[in-house]
Amino acid sequence: MSSLLTSTFYGIRSGIADNLRSISGLQVLDFVGNQVTPPSADVRRGPLEYDQAMDGGLHRPTMLVRVYVSNVTDQGSQAKLDSYLDPDGVNSVKAAIESDRTLGGVVDDLHVTGATGAQTYGLEGQPTMLGSEWTVEIWL
């Protein structure tokens, strides 16, 4: 039976974060922090689909990974975001997250299905940041 225990999500968060730490120079938090120091990434909960199989056999959580690169108009930041959005390569967020698709055995499988592309994020007490958010489908 598919488990949605809080402890499972600690493992999912830390597993995704560990995978992302292979990207040089990217600071990674398992949870949303209160101060952003770009380039940085955090791991957060996304939508959740319950009862995808009979008898509670499968629930489908989604995790979101948000990356901030720096202020909106800086060309270097935009180029860095381009490299993060690559489907593969040393800076690819998708490739990094999918480098261990079971997160050390915590999940059955995961799939980075998409990214929002360049977005601007307003943060309390900080300048507006350029970044993107990746969707990670989790199979428990």
Add this chain to the structure above:
Amino acid sequence: MAFVLRNCAVAIDGVLLSSSMREVSVEMTAADVSTTAMGAGGEGHLAGIRDDSFTFNAYSDITAAGQLSATVEAKFIAAGTVEVKVAPSGSTIGTANPMYIGYCPVLTWTPIGGAVGDAAMTPLTLPVSGTITKTTTGTLP
């Protein structure tokens, strides 16, 4: 009364497989035998021989420990027959939760199906030898 199908119990050969099942269908069909005579103003119909079946769409489970594969694939290879039991709302059988039973040869086996990015699925149609029976007693699995 309407209800949401969320805990449909499915057992194949005594193995409870509900938690692998995304879609379940119990189908009872009779052949449409025409009794239309000359001069009739419309078609005449008579129920003919039954052709019942169970249809499932299950999450693929092809590992060695996979219950669905272990239960059905071996019977397909051996050209065997499986016992199928389905109840709409859990495994406690009664008047409010009848059980449908059939004995089925495994004529097709699709261990993997789906498009890129989809969950791998195993569609499974099991035609019944004879007819599906409905009971309000018994046990599942």
